[in-house]
Amino acid sequence: MVQVKPKTTVQMKMTGTGQTHGRTQVRARDVTGIVDEPAERGGSNLAPTPTETLMASLMGCTNVIAKRIAHGMGVQMGEMKIELSADFDRRGTMLLQEIDRPFDNIVLDITVATDATPEQLEAIKTDLARFCPIAKVIRGNGATITENWTTTPL
Secondary structure, rough: OOOOOOOOOOOOEEEEEEEEOOOOEEEOOOOEEEEEOOOHOOOOOOOOHHHHHHHHHHHHHHHHHHOOOOOOOOOOEEEEEEEEEEEEOEEEEOOOOOOOOOEEEEEEEEEEEEEEOOOHHHHHHHHHHHHHHHHHHHHHHOOOOOOEEEEEEE
C-alpha cells in the first residue's frame, strides 16, 4: 500500500471586495463572510472589524490547535470557552501615528472540560505555543499572549 504524504506547504488564496467604505466581503474556499466597521466609523456594523477578526482568529486557532494536540495525546476536551481582552493602540488605525505593535498585551481566559492530567495539560499548553500559527505571528511582532486556563472534569 502506497502512503501519500500530506503537503506541508500550500498556497492560501482568498478574495475580498470592498463593498462600502467600512465593509469588505471575503471569500475563502467556498465560504463567504464579511468584515465590517461599526456605524460610528462609517460601517454598517454587520460583522467584526478587521482587528476584531484578527483576535477572533487567535481564539479559533487556540481552540483548534489545542484540541488537535489533545486528540493526538488521547486526551478528551469538551467545549472550550475563550474570553479575550487586549490592549489595542489605535493611533495607527486613526492615522495619527505609525504603530509597530498595535497589540501589546493579550489575555486569553480559557475554560475547558477535559480529562487531561496536570502534566498532559502543561504539554498541551507548550505545544499550543509551538504550533498555533496565529499566536506565533502575534508573538513574533513582540506582543505578549497570556493564557489563563481553568479546567473542569468531563
